[in-house]
Amino acid sequence: xxxxxxxxxxxxxxxxxxxxxxxxxxxxxxxxxxxxxxxxxxxxxxxxxxxxxxxxxxxxxxxxxxxxxxxxxxxxxxxxxxxxxxxxxxxxxxxxxxxxxxxxxxxxxxxxxxxxxxxxxxxxxxxxxxxxxxxxxxxxxxxxxxxxxxxxxxxxxxxxxxxxxxxxxxxxxxxxxxxxxxxxxxxxxxxxxxx
Amino acid sequence: xxxxxxxxxxxxxxxxxxxxxxxxxxxxxxxxxxxxxxxxxxxxxxxxxxxxxxxxxxxxxxxxxxxxxxxxxxxxxxxxxxxxxxxxxxxxxxxxxxxxxxxxxxxxxxxxxxxxxxxxxxxxxxxxxxxxxxxxxxxxxxxxxxxxxxxxxxxxxxxxxxxxxxxxxxxxxxxxxxxxxxxxxxxxxxxxxxxxxxxxxxxxxxxxxxxxxxxxxxxxxxxxxxxxx
Ligand SMILES: [Fe+3]
Numbered sequence: 231x232x233x234x235x236x237x238x239x240x241x242x243x244x245x246x247x248x249x250x251x252x253x254x255x256x257x258x259x260x261x262x263x264x265x266x267x268x269x270x271x272x273x274x275x276x277x278x279x280x281x282x283x284x285x286x287x288x289x290x291x292x293x294x295x296x297x298x299x300x301x302x303x304x305x306x307x308x309x310x311x312x313x314x315x316x317x318x319x320x321x322x323x324x325x326x327x328x329x330x331x332x333x334x335x336x337x338x339x340x341x342x343x344x345x346x347x348x349x350x351x352x353x354x355x356x357x358x359x360x361x362x363x364x365x366x367x368x369x370x371x372x373x374x375x376x377x378x379x380x381x382x383x384x385x386x387x388x389x390x391x392x393x394x395x396x397x398x399x400x401x402x403x404x405x406x407x408x409x410x411x412x413x414x415x416x417x418x419x420x421x422x423x424x425x
Numbered sequence: 426x427x428x429x430x431x432x433x434x435x436x437x438x439x440x441x442x443x444x445x446x447x448x449x450x451x452x453x454x455x456x457x458x459x460x461x462x463x464x465x466x467x468x469x470x471x472x473x474x475x476x477x478x479x480x481x482x483x484x485x486x487x488x489x490x491x492x493x494x495x496x497x498x499x500x501x502x503x504x505x506x507x508x509x510x511x512x513x514x515x516x517x518x519x520x521x522x523x524x525x526x527x528x529x530x531x532x533x534x535x536x537x538x539x540x541x542x543x544x545x546x547x548x549x550x551x552x553x554x555x556x557x558x559x560x561x562x563x564x565x566x567x568x569x570x571x572x573x574x575x576x577x578x579x580x581x582x583x584x585x586x587x588x589x590x591x592x593x594x595x596x597x598x599x600x601x602x603x604x605x606x607x608x609x610x611x612x613x614x615x616x617x618x619x620x621x622x623x624x625x626x627x628x629x630x631x632x633x634x635x636x637x638x639x640x641x642x643x644x645x646x647x648x649x650x651x652x653x654x
Binding site: 233234235237238239243244245246247248249252255258259260262285287289291293299307308309310322323324355357359360362363364365366386387391414415419420422423424425 | 431432434435436437438440443444445446447448449450451452453455456457458459461462465466467468469470471474476485486504505506507508515517518519527528529530531532543544545546547581583587589590592593594595596610611613614615618619621622642643644645646
């Protein structure tokens with residue numbers, strides 16, 4: 231059978247917010263995902279994932295969209311996105327934010343640290359879309375307070391660039407935050423995957 | 426054309442004619458990770474996420490009447506590369522109104538807003554991989570890429586399937602648009618593959634005396650499962 235050709239990718243453009251992140255931006259349309267990857271009843275220690283996406287001039291990008299996809303604290307992906315009627319623990323695993331509502335163009339997700347998946351170090355899958363990006367950009371975020379060198383993917387990354395995949399732990403008035411800045415270009419250019 | 430070219434349908438990351446790509450495209454090689462990510466799933470959304478009029482943009486933002494413009498039906502099938510339908514795929518769309526104006530707050534094009542049109546919709550594909558939206562045909566609008574740059578009429582699509590590869594953001598265009606040759610976003614796609622972004626007019630799918638119809642099928646990468654190879 232002849233294979234079909236894949237639909238080409240196109241940029242998300244600058245005007246996605248009223249559809250894809252409507253609640254965050256204050257549009258009169260509900261959102262099915264947002265920056266809360268956990269619900270009020272998800273146990274396991276709440277953390278924040280924050281960061282900024284920088285362009286080739288080192289300028290914070292104000293119109294990007296970032297999606298996180300992660301396992302729960304036990305290392306399991308919740309492939310069945312919990313519907314509102316009977317959430318077990320309201321862990322969603324999937325989050326999405328635009329960088330246009332914070333004055334410094336930071337994103338800030340609320341989540342829990344994922345458990346190890348199949349022997350890999352705890353990590354979060356990160357996908358970026360933005361004006362000026364014709365295809366999705368995919369990377370992974372690891373944690374500065376975990377052992378990452380044994381991880382099958384991390385250990386395959388050029389040793390001089392591994393630091394671009396590590397979020398740095400900070401404590402802020404008792405809340406735990408991991409900062410994951412993303413650089414599209416420059417000496418700290420983030421490692422992106424061929425997907 | 427060899428078969429590799431034939432299946433290479435994606436635009437490059439850096440396409441200088443589209444000026445914003447210059448400072449926003451990575452410069453280092455992309456790391457191959459197929460083997461490591463091939464079993465990764467994506468979340469499945471359920472019907473409970475979809476509102477009654479989420480797939481009818483002519484109804485989902487009415488305030489005091491009907492939106493202005495040409496009513497159309499946009500429908501099609503989401504498939505993998507082997508033509509197998511992908512059910513329960515989340516499709517989110519957004520677009521300008523019939524005058525070429527987005528409701529987005531940063532939008533500066535001097536064309537009227539429509540109080541009865543938002544321009545956002547979403548739905549899940551059914552068990553046959555099919556989806557269908559009612560909407561208003563979007564207008565063209567100018568943008569700042571170069572002097573007197575205009576985007577062809579288009580509807581933005583975001584698609585989330587169940588495998589990690591099945592994540593696509595794209596734009597659907599309309600047949601015969603005279604702006605194609607002037608638009609670097611459309612032109613960034615290899616020439617032979619641009620037709621994949623153009624919806625097909627379907628007289629036989631129209632709602633008689635109500636709405637014209639366009640077919641736009643979406644094919645997602647299927648490298649995680651290749652039973653026919
Ligand atoms: Fe647009």
